[in-house]
Amino acid sequence: MSPHAVDSQTLGQTDPWNLSKFAVTKNAFLPEESQPNTLSDPYYESWELVAHNLAELIEARRIHDAINELPVLSTDLLKSEAEWRRAYVILAFFTHAYVWGGEKAEEILPASVAVPFLKVSAHLELPPVLTYAACNLWNWSCSGDDFSKLEDLSTLVTFTGTESEAWFMLVSVAIEATAAPIIHTMLRALDAVKTRDYEVIIKSLQELKVGIDNTSDLMERMYERCDPMEFYYKVRPFLAGSMNMEDAGLPNGVFYSEGDGKGEWRKIRGGSNAQSSLIQFYDAVLGIEHNGHSDSTKSFHDEIREYMPGPHGRFLVHVARSGSLRGLALETPVREEQHRLREAYTAAVDALTEFRGKHVKLVTRYIIIPSKKPWAGTTRRNLASSSSRKGGEGLMGTGGTELIPFLRQAKVETEVNKIESPENSEKS
Template sequence: MPNYLPQKSKRRMSNYVPLRLEDYDISPNNGFLPSEPPLQRLSDPYYEPWEHIMDRFNQYLLAHHIRRLVREMPVLDTSKLTSPAEFQRAFTILSFIAHAFVWGRNGAASEPASEFLPPSVSIPWVSAAEYLQLNPVVCCAAVCHWNWQILDPNAKDPMDIDNLGTLYTFSGSMDESWFYLVTTAMEAKSARGINAILDAIIGVEEDNPSRVTRALNEIAHSLRDANNLLERMYERCDPYVFYWKIREFLAGWENMAEAGLPYGVLYEGVDDTDTFSLDNWQSLIRRFRKYAGGSAAQTPLLQAFDIALGIKHYPTGEKGLQSSVDDARNRLQRRGVPEPPTANSYLVRMRDYMPGGHRRFLEDLASTCRIREYVLLACSDAFLQAGDEKDDRVVMRQAYNECVGLMKSFRDKHIMIVTRYIIAQAKNSPPSLVTSVAPVSSHIIPRSAHDQALARSSSTHPPGGRLGGDSLPADPTMYPQTNTTHASQPSSSSSAHIDRKNARLARKVDEGSVVRGTGGTDAIQFLKQVRNETANTKI
């Protein structure tokens, strides 16, 4: 059988060691989901204060008790957690508690989002996140990967979406459960595709186009399942309920000035927050953290398919960087390896919101997988234009292009969902649920000692507003976004303000304004560029 790889590639790949999913905490049967259903309770009674809140989580949130209960909760450590499954549960329930605390507002429309997260949550949450090697904020892993249960273990397909349930939701609604379960089922169904990616890599190693084609057909099967599941989002998740009742709880604290968190959130008890100087408010502001919220970009599944198919994504706003097929092939023939592209920084940064093993898998896959390069080199210009339909190289190219087409179709569907569930809803007036509200002071429970000291100390007021008070500087340009964990110092030159009492992520957006996703991006611009880059990958 002819070898389609240049000599340099053959030498480099001769030392290839096959990737094993188990080495990256990936299940051969469930993909990026755990092999077994997530725990439904931590066994050690030490953690009953957490479990007590989760036992009636929706009731407490509805009755406006979450902030009080969290402040009364003891500071527990994670030393008694004994397995990855226990750390996953701890991270998940602390994520729900933390976001309910920040965004829950105790049900008062006039109460702002909380800029402070008490030590009872922040300390163990950060500890669990460090063990799992991801950021302490709600993410796809928390609400989808580690938040499901099987309803009937004896079902023909236990992981079918109609046989799955969620453990927790913020709203207590079927809509929110369905929103999570579509992703959960997608992850389970796509395990077949993840295994096929590794098989395709071996096919490239063997210079076996037939094996590569079979693997690509398996990948296509998984992508068809993913497309079908995404289309089912409309069945049981209402756009109105999602936008106005669910979405805000999934937001993080990055690019959220318009939602009432211009500085981010301070994790009390972490990062030496007990030693800041009241004489210099900047010493405290620098310790605020800014994290993106839950986002589809945080699932390693889509990034794995992108890497496998050689789909490159570039910085948002940059166009025309995708090389032509001829240029890509010529470069490969000359050098044997592709030139590393400039990556989309948002997608790369979203890997910090994935468990460590999954992030490492993507990194190792990117350094190993050369499926697209193999197809490019195997198919000459003559075959690209008109080839023998029975030739194994032509069949392989067709299988590859089908996978790319299915990825584009998936992203088309995703854009449609974002348009219907977010963009269209943002153009409507908010629901009139509250006709009158009590003064803010009657709802706010005193914070920690140093928070109260801030409120009393005139020397700690940031320019343009009181930290922890009713208003804060509003201009998002005052807070330069960096790749660091913590917030940047705001500018002292602006006098712009926002009404933090009424600032919300779920709100009517002015015509022409940017509608941000929970990850903090310009949702439509980002998704359209990703979709177009996918389409341009076709050979």
């Protein structure tokens, strides 16, 4: 367990939020323990054999044969929630390896993967696709007790076996672990709004700012061991879903075969860091609203909650309905403590704005710039090749949105929540 985590026994005695109901652990949105690297029952040995050799099978162009040869296995022998999560990770990686692992995109997912994947996804309240949960939250183990220590983390399943891919995934794990105490701090702050306990709220907002700054610092460690060109051309294409991927070779999405001609065409968003519950939690407690468009009547940020584990999505809704700190910060300050609260609130908003600005820079370095450079390695028809033809214009994210406009809009929608002090307003 991370030393930043909150003791669960103490939490149960003092926290009225009933976090276990929302699968929020002492490590925030991460599980309480390192994830299993195998399913315990020998019945699933065929899955594990492919999962442990996935990168080699893709590289050798044997992944389609390997998956086509798999039997349609039952989910009845999965023994715990950790094993259900492990099965979800395995089948999500199988799905994307099958769709994107050849010379061109495969439009039909065989029943050997589709049938159990649909059952596992329904159990975990997630779509049958490689979500952030499959790629990051549940796809790691730790050799020590500090889940925020990148050097102690390792991935369980990868597409390429490269350090770039592992580092890309593990940076997010470390970010989630680092944020654990902030979750509980901010829930106490929301409770303190009811009693107008300004000192608790001010201290909480100050800690939130530090927590977001730490998140930003960890995100910038991406540059240490993740090569932009390798990420863009070798890793990122596997993360794409089937929504808005016409140019990449999926005009109808993917057909999830259930055998005997049965099945369904599905267009689903791929994995994206926008599916992290952590950043939406920051937005919720600060009262930051996003109105970004999606392909449905909901905003993208609302829709994306459906790509989070069901309990996590419900937790965010519960937090949002419980109010935010913004209303208190907007009150005209009269007492000194009200001025301090407004300053602490704006400092936290500034920190989140800066985080989103750094994310835009990261995307520029890892996606925009590589899309304009030639690649000497193998090129398949996928998200990378279709995006590169556009010369960096209108690039599609793995989640099926236009990348840069979405990120810039999220940054602007955060920044406008700053509250200028009366003194600064008069000067302007």
